[in-house]
Amino acid sequence: MWQLRLSHMSDTLTITDNRTGKIYELPIEQGTIKAMDLRQIRASADDFGLMTYDPAFQNTAACRSAITFIDGDKGILLYRGYAIDDLAERSTFLETAYLILFGELPTAPQLEAWIREITLHTMLHENVKKFMEGFQYDAHPMGILLSTVGCLSTIYPDARRISQEDGRRLQIRRLIAKVPTVAAWAYRHSIGRPYVYPDNDLSFTGNFLNMLFKMTELKYRPHPVLERALDVLFILHADHEQNCSTSAMRAIGSSQADPYSALAGAAAALAGPLHGGANEAVLRMLKEIGTVQRVPEFIRRVKGGDGRLMGFGHRVYKSYDPRARIIKQTADQVFAVTGRNPLLDIALELERIALEDDYFISRKLYPNVDFYSGLIYQAMGFPVDMFAVLFAIPRTAGWLAQWDEMLRDADQKIARPRQVYTGAGRREYIGIDARK
Numbered sequence: 001m002w003q004l005r006l007s008h009m010s011d012t013l014t015i016t017d018n019r020t021g022k023i024y025e026l027p028i029e030q031g032t033i034k035a036m037d038l039r040q041i042r043a044s045a046d047d048f049g050l051m052t053y054d055p056a057f058q059n060t061a062a063c064r065s066a067i068t069f070i071d072g073d074k075g076i077l078l079y080r081g082y083a084i085d086d087l088a089e090r091s092t093f094l095e096t097a098y099l100i101l102f103g104e105l106p107t108a109p110q111l112e113a114w115i116r117e118i119t120l121h122t123m124l125h126e127n128v129k130k131f132m133e134g135f136q137y138d139a140h141p142m143g144i145l146l147s148t149v150g151c152l153s154t155i156y157p158d159a160r161r162i163s164q165e166d167g168r169r170l171q172i173r174r175l176i177a178k179v180p181t182v183a184a185w186a187y188r189h190s191i192g193r194p195y196v197y198p199d200n201d202l203s204f205t206g207n208f209l210n211m212l213f214k215m216t217e218l219k220y221r222p223h224p225v226l227e228r229a230l231d232v233l234f235i236l237h238a239d240h241e242q243n244c245s246t247s248a249m250r251a252i253g254s255s256q257a258d259p260y261s262a263l264a265g266a267a268a269a270l271a272g273p274l275h276g277g278a279n280e281a282v283l284r285m286l287k288e289i290g291t292v293q294r295v296p297e298f299i300r301r302v303k304g305g306d307g308r309l310m311g312f313g314h315r316v317y318k319s320y321d322p323r324a325r326i327i328k329q330t331a332d333q334v335f336a337v338t339g340r341n342p343l344l345d346i347a348l349e350l351e352r353i354a355l356e357d358d359y360f361i362s363r364k365l366y367p368n369v370d371f372y373s374g375l376i377y378q379a380m381g382f383p384v385d386m387f388a389v390l391f392a393i394p395r396t397a398g399w400l401a402q403w404d405e406m407l408r409d410a411d412q413k414i415a416r417p418r419q420v421y422t423g424a425g426r427r428e429y430i431g432i433d434a435r436k
């Protein structure tokens with residue numbers, strides 16, 4: 001047994017170890033104690049020392065970061081101190097990516113140079129095209145994306161020079177520019193259409209739409225409302241501090257792997273239905289519900305433990321996800337162009353009932369960013385298989401910013417959590433004939 005006493009006066013934590021009677025004074029810095037400070041607390045000389053048990057890292061800060069701030073209770077999201085609402089209203093994705101990566105909003109010449117640098121890197125090596133052509137005709141675009149990003153590490157062996165800042169910057173530019181091309185080609189591949197080369201006259205999102213949807217016309221002209229809506233969605237998804245895929249990016253990067261390999265791993269983490277696959281799951285759920293009349297029955301099932309209300313709940317937000325609020329406005333603008341998505345009425349009714357229901361209120365379950373984004377993507381003509389891919393494009397900026405920050409952080413080492421071993425004690429090897 002051991003006891004804790006918090007002293008706010010001296011910003012220390014006093015721990016009395018009842019096993020030994022010893023008292024320990026641990027410093028508290030920025031609302032944390034150092035887990036390694038616990039190691040000195042031992043019951044005996046051969047005791048390994050105290051550790052924390054924190055599956056899924058629910059209460060462990062694994063790094064210091066100056067990129068994204070979230071106050072989950074108040075529903076606040078800031079990139080480098082700027083509110084997500086202001087950025088969604090006034091910034092562009094490439095400007096926001098610059099802010100996330102380099103810490104400040106760019107000046108006009110800096111932004112111009114940044115856009116030029118990204119635009120210059122949108123092409124893919126023809127061997128990458130051949131690599132992509134080898135995928136099964138109906139391969140999932142997310143599988144194509146993450147494998148192809150991994151393949152890029154073989155095209156750019158210089159990416160292993162991660163200790164040099166100029167080398168890292170080059171790979172950052174390449175990745176931000178090339179991931180949309182890979183993503184668009186993954187989509188074209190999955191529907192059996194020829195790949196479209198980048199059009200560098202267009203904006204970042206305009207060119208992405210071009211590579212997705214261009215048919216036989218000589219010049220693709222994106223609809224300005226849809227182009228801006230996608231840009232806003234990209235801003236909203238650019239970073240979200242230490243989520244599952246970002247933690248994967250940092251963990252893989254901590255072994256000093258090249259950024260393409262680390263980013264392929266991050267994209268793999270994003271592919272799961274509890275993370276980037278959630279908006280795909282929302283649409284499947286809405287389709288399964290089918291009509292507004294069936295919403296109460298569905299809510300009853302969820303409350304009875306049969307499935308989850310996808311697009312609701314968040315590990316960090318315990319109030320309305322600020323991104324969901326912005327997305328709802330964007331949805332109205334998109335539907336004015338594309339026509340209303342018939343599943344919207346079901347989503348609105350689900351939200352209305354859930355926000356009044358004690359099950360959801362008491363668990364602080366509110367709509368998250370994925371609740372409405374899938375409806376917008378579908379109205380814009382994207383198949384559900386593409387949703388996680390659309391998430392990966394902007395998140396590339398966040399992953400890279402976090403990776404770069406991790407590499408510059410003197411506190412960081414190769415990620416290597418501890419475990420509490422619960423298996424068998426040492427035992428004698430049994431020959432195969434003697435086994436029962």
Ligand SMILES: CC(C)(COP(=O)(O)OP(=O)(O)OC[C@H]1O[C@@H](n2cnc3c(N)ncnc32)[C@H](O)[C@@H]1OP(=O)(O)O)[C@@H](O)C(=O)NCCC(=O)NCCS
Pocket residue numbers: 273274275278302307308309310311312313314315316363365368369370
């Ligand atoms: C996002 C999510 C994984 C966060 O999970 P978490 O922080 O580990 O929360 P928990 O799974 O511990 O859930 C806490 C409680 O709320 C319930 N809950 C959480 N999300 C729920 C949902 N979407 N629908 C119904 N119940 C939900 C859990 O069953 C649990 O209830 P209990 O205390 O009675 O057991 C979870 O809310 C979820 O699965 N949401 C749906 C998927 C989704 O939209 N993901 C996208 C995130 S951006």
